[in-house]
Amino acid sequence: MEKTIDVNQNVYGRFALSAELDEQVAATLQRVLRSLVQVQNGRRGAGAGIIWKSDGVILTNSHVVGKGQLKVTLSDGSQHRGSLLERSSDLDLALVKVDASRLPTALIADSRSLRVGQIALAVGHPWGQVGFVTAGIISALGTAETRSRKEVPYIRLDAALAPGNSGGPLVNAAGGVIGINTMIIGGDQGVAIPSHLAAAFVDQVASSANVQVV
């Protein structure tokens, strides 16, 4: 049975919470959880990452990659050796390649039209809990200065993140990735680099001559 919803009315104020809402939240997370990976660099615990392209291109944090050998665990449990394609310490992003194909990719949303107050869900492996979901709202859209004095825009979630969330996605209510969580700005505050910057980073890597990303 389909329900009609008057968009002009306030959802929280006028509608009884229903199982339908629960189902929709779960459905929202399905695709991103399939594309969620664990990235281990041989030293510390695991960070998170998402499958950006189905041929094995994975996006994670630069600080998650570190300097060691990379081991990537996919959501189906399979483990792969990863090689670093490119990294940006300013954006705290890194692209990693695993030798696999037809992988489930994440849905990437446009992060240029975000609004404070929108629901956002951080997905990652805080304290080693694989595929852990932290919900909140976008609490601020700001800019921070990196160590190399570059201004970088960020999205702040009104929930605390923990080690293991790094490199994981921040998704909107439609399940689209709006940011990549990082902990290099603001301690345990849930801060993410907007996905449009991540997309630009991937495109830049793809267009450079000596690296091939399809």
Next chain:
Amino acid sequence: MTLSVERNMYILLSDALADAVEKAAASTVSVVARPRLPSSGIAVTADLVLTADHAIEYEEDIRILLPDGSESKASLAGRDPGSDLALLHLDHPSLVPAEYFSEEARVGQLVLALGRPTSEGIQASQGVLSFIGGPIQTNRGSMLNRFYRSDAIPYPGFSGGPLVDSSARVIGINTTGFSSGVPIAIPAGFAWQVAESLHLHGRIRRGFLGIRSQPVEIPTAVQNLLGRTQASGLMLVNVEPGSPADRSGLMLGDIITGLNGSTIVDHDSLLQNLTGDVVGKAVSVEILRAGTKQVLTVTIREQR
């Protein structure tokens, strides 16, 4: 199941939350009246801003950052440290007044805390109304009949900003200015009353009796004199010479059991009944003295 984007309740909820933030943000300003971290404020009229008193560290050169990014100078219209509220007057009326909800909020209802601590735009956090407390005597020497607590994150600079409901109506003003920085919200109905008094008089009037007292038990046999069950009253341990209490004939050892028709059982109930409303008025004071009930008349003065 299929995800129909138009009918997805979760997306509607997300948009509704962003709409509420956007609406409330139009009346939420940044208040620059202390070094380093600005605080927040709420537009109550086109040229008046209600904010947290403790964040006003200098009274000259107060600046307001408006939601549209422009800046305005403001002067102090009045401040009430007791309730941690202050009212600012803008040179040019250009604000969008906030809508407020003066009835009591409900524990469990969805709330959003808003603040504008930087020029980078509105900030918000979401939670539920966790607790309704009060009356409490604050460390600022006043009574707060009611206060709200929520689990929404109080980011730095959120003091003076609104706590709103899902329809963007202000239900309280956030502050960490009370005891040991615990984040609470001052209920909007009360805050708007304070704003009105500050606008009219520049201050909040409180009644003054001129006594020091301590709560004491009233034995059951003595309670019969009162004709009601009342287990405690306030015994006078000092009466200031020339004070309203002294002039009314109140004496050391008297036990105050009622004022102006209300029962007085402790300091809190006395403070609650010594509001600005009774200043200058002759009101009845019910006492127990030497095993008898007496009723005197006291003319309340304004506390200075």
